[in-house]
Amino acid sequence: MTTDASQSPAHGSAKHLYQRHQAVLPDWLAVYYADPIELTHGEGRHVWDAEGNKYLDFFGGILTTMTAHALPEVTKAVSEQAGRIIHSSTLYLNRPMVDLAERIAKLSGIPDARVFFTTSGTEANDTALLLATAYRRSNQILAMRNSYHGRSFTSVGITGNKGWSPTSLSPLQTLYVHGGVRTRGPYADLDDAGFIAACVADLEDLLGHVRPPAALIAEPIQGVGGFTAPPDGLYAAFREVLHERGILWIADEVQTGWGRTGDNFWGWQAHGQNGPPDILTFAKGIGNGMSIGGVVARAEVMNCLDSNSISTFGGTQITMAAGLANLTYLLEHDLQGNARRVGGLLIERLRAIAAQLPGVREVRGRGLMIGVELVKPGTDQADPDGAAAVLEAAREGGLLMGKGGGHNTSVLRIAPPLSLTVAEAEEGAAILERALRSTQF
Template sequence: MSGHTHARDEELLKRHRKVMPPWMPLYYDQPLEIVSGSGSTVTGSDGVSYLEFYSGIATNLVGYGIPEIQEAVQSQLRTGVVHTSTFYLIRKQVELAERIAGLSGIDDPVVFFTCSGTEAVETALLLTTQYRASNQVIALRYSYHGRSFGALAVTGDRNWQGRGLSPLRVAHARGGERRHGGMADLNDTDYVHACTEDLRELLATSTPEATAAMVVEPVQGIAGAVPLVPGQLASYQAVLREHDIPLIVDEVQTGWGRTGRYWGYQWHDVTPDVLVFAKGVGNGLTMGGLVGRREIMSSLSHPSISSFGGNPLSLTSALATLDYIDSHDLPARSAHAGRILVEGLQRCLADEPWVCQVRGTGLLAAIEYTRPGALEPAVDMATSVQETCRDMELLVGVGGTSGNCVRLLPPLTVSDDQVRQAIRVITDATRTART
């Protein structure tokens, strides 16, 4: 069992609260400092070793302390060159851009690097609004795309939007969640048809003739690992092409094999016009960017740079991470481990009255908790399960539009035994959690 917060953590928490903003939350009644890690486990300042099933919000993609990645980063540090700037040629930037361009599936692709997913989304919005000479964007309900002004504008979850002030005109189409809005009884085919007709009506009545782009997540992560319905994204893109509207696919959480395929969009019969990436590609170092069709990526009429985007240190980590993904076939590993995780939880939690649904695509999974016999979100239950899991030395996230989902995003290198251990802990935590 965890020893919870020691005196040094209490002192650090006081310092944190004095200098950090109140809108930046911390997990747990007694917050945790992580001081070391190896593989899929981390050690807290309390001296407890935890199985880590959140991966720094999907960022530590292949785990902690990976020797091949550590050595590559240390080798770059030994050169003394951590940063130059995009005003100079950077060999590793070109090498990584070439690899991502080849992996993207986009014709005649161009790549630009940033420091985060938020900045990458913002850049995609900048480019498509310039390209289409329009500030109208279509996004999905229940979506999340980052914390900046433009990224929050297209976010379809009001819990993250604040006052909703926006530099863009935004309309929100339906995402993968069908239980609300009178569509719960529709099968996949009928739901996709209804969503597509709704998009057509949106374009015909509620948006200007020129719309800059539509931005989507193949699996809506913050919403609680909600996948788009089979056929939904392809049907949307068919409508977009009738109007020459670019499709931006946000792969910040779904990219690099997490869903069981290299890209989340590969579960759908589409090819994005712009693909946004970040998080796992740096395996913990700051790395984001976008890859898109040349004509869109070339649409700026003025010079622009990213001072720290594509810096040599992050590039080195990203190249080593891609090598590790490829040499260990981690998309296949994610698909295999994800099946064990989701099917195991579905089986073990099938009779739990507080569990509404267990869902997942690869190792992007969630358990949704609702009041027994209703769809009323059980936020206290999800939070209690998270706390109880920590007591049992497992770290998980909490999310969902109402905060009633336990989110599971382990490193793609997690072992089968570790997955089964997590299933046992989550099952026990659900049965014993405070409500």
């Protein structure tokens, strides 16, 4: 961690700001670190805090700064759009919104696609649930165990992770399905084919006991759940079962979209043998920090609502300008390919480190979406205290990461901007190795 005192603002310390934060914001609004930090600016894959400390950013504002901090192409597009008009709502024609919708519809892989823009992934998933339940005339939803889909009343109600679901009250009736976590649970000891077969049999058995649900919603790789994933093809096998019964498949691509997994542009494409999802949701990285979310669905599903609707802030001109510039940069610079190459090197480097440390149970992931699961050495028991200690030590060393995972937050979440260089990947791995060793792993 390096310090540049010239960058430090003169209007009070982070400690004082945290006291003000605690006095006026909710207790449940979590912040990282025993001594929280205020990030004041960034460039490329680095950010600086209010004290002038420089960090390598391996979390990107929760997978949101997808390409780079202060990317000139995006900041220029935002500045130019702000000089024309910032917002008008969906009650007026909006050229940047139509431009971005056309590009996303084509990229989605969904035939005859329609796109609706929101302000967040939570709102996108909320909209997808509205569409599915209206289209199917059912309030029953299938969701994956260990899942996370947002913080609205409906999305909390289908979240299969009790650490992020503060209430059991919901307008939806949710049934949880096996399969989102490959290396834990009742089918963990099976090979991949056996795992898929067991999960499909469980799904078929479940559907034999209930009225037909509206949809299955699933993250191709579970984000908050600790970057866990099933074997490739699981959701294709699920889709075959669902399609026979008219049940929709919603792919939650809020964290997995836009090439982050390296192998595919969308996470669903690892499970696409039986075609694309009926509904796809996206958010986070497309705006590179601007508030963009959205839903893609085939026309008959998207158009099923029989009442009026608008979006005041979804698709606003300034966010669409950012999204267009960011998507153009992503595609022209093949950041998906970079995620595959650099992410592959980073995963192998971290697995080599983990092989020497009994407190690391698993290094998993794909592209630049990597989870490092920690356990108490000599056991298979999650170690959230250890994960918190490593997070602190990494920050002291100049590296920012996230954490998550199941009921116990014991997985380090690594998701840098997709423009990460090989040298930066090596630097981050070295800092993380020192942090792991210093906390007695």
